[in-house]
Amino acid sequence: MPSASATAIWLRCTRSIAKSSASAADQETKKVEDLYGAFRRSKEQAGEDTGRFTLEAFQQFVRQKTGDLKKQQSAHEVEFVVTVEGKHARLKARVKS
16 A cells, blocks of 8 residues: 555446446546546645646546556456555556456
């Protein structure tokens, strides 16, 4: 587990949004929105430009990365962690089998 100073928030995406029921898709959308907010705040606190950082692009990125990792590594779950390293916010994906 990362140090307390490095970890801002984590999110588990346990379902594919495209295959989920409407209520499950709404839950996943809320999780991605929460992750976006945490990542955006971390970027702002680190002094990074967030002018072109949109929710729509972030949602697409998370969906794509989750799908890719699930296929490549036969994962059932992908966890995203927002960290701040030096003066940069980072989004890291962790695969859970």
